[in-house]
Amino acid sequence: xxxxxxxxxxxxxxxxxxxxxxxxxxxxxxxxxxxxxxxxxxxxxxxxxxxxxxxxxxxxxxxxxxxxxxxxxxxxxxxxxxxxxxxxxxxxxxxxxxxxxxxxxxxxxxxxxxxxxxxxxxxxx
Numbered sequence: 462x463x464x465x466x467x468x469x470x471x472x473x474x475x476x477x478x479x480x481x482x483x484x485x486x487x488x489x490x491x492x493x494x495x496x497x498x499x500x501x502x503x504x505x506x507x508x509x510x511x512x513x514x515x516x517x518x519x520x521x522x523x524x525x526x527x528x529x530x531x532x533x534x535x536x537x538x539x540x541x542x543x544x545x546x547x548x549x550x551x552x553x554x555x556x557x558x559x560x561x562x563x564x565x566x567x568x569x570x571x572x573x574x575x576x577x578x579x580x581x582x583x584x585x586x
Contacts, residue, residue, distance in 0.1 A: 467586050468493040471512070475505040475520045475529065476548075481571070485519065488575060501525045502532030509536045515543060517585050522549040522560070530563055537564055544585045548573065 472489065476482040477500045489496055497512065499505040503526045509515055518536070522529035533545045547560040550571040560568045567581050 467582075470494040470516045470586055471497065471514045472582070473497045473499060473505060473508060473512075473515050473518045475499045475502065475518065475524065475532065477501060477521060477524050481521070484573075488578075502527030502529055502535075505532045506535045509540055509543070515540075517582065518543065518545045519582075520545050520547055520565075522547050530565075533564055546581055546585075 472494055474482065474485050474489075474496060476485065476498070482498060486496060486498075497508060497515065499508055502520075502524045505518065505520065505524075506527070509518070518533075520529040520533055524532070527535075529547060529549075533547070536543060536545065544566040545564075546567045546569060547565040548569050548571060549556065549560075556570070557568045566585075569578055569581060
């Protein structure tokens with residue numbers, strides 16, 4: 462994986478779990494991309510409205526204030542081309558298809574398989 466290919470890219474990570482957020486920050490640190498964070502769906506929508514440079518969103522589905530699905534749908538209204546990857550700890554059979562049908566561009570379940578996540582992000586960068 463070409464880490465410096467991601468240099469200058471901007472990713473928004475929407476995650477309300479501090480440990481998961483720290484894990485993701487450490488995971489993406491070597492790739493020289495700008496990482497923005499939000500702790501709930503409403504903040505994610507606001508950040509996307511304010512920052513047109515965001516290239517990709519990694520969105521937890523279970524979030525306070527506004528859940529990930531609602532936030533994704535709101536963001537897609539004004540940034541339909543912005544890829545949003547759903548992530549959830551409550552993975553069940555059929556979730557991938559359901560999330561894709563709801564409008565998410567991709568899906569990953571927790572605990573996160575690092576290589577799978579990097580491959581998904583690489584596909585959008």
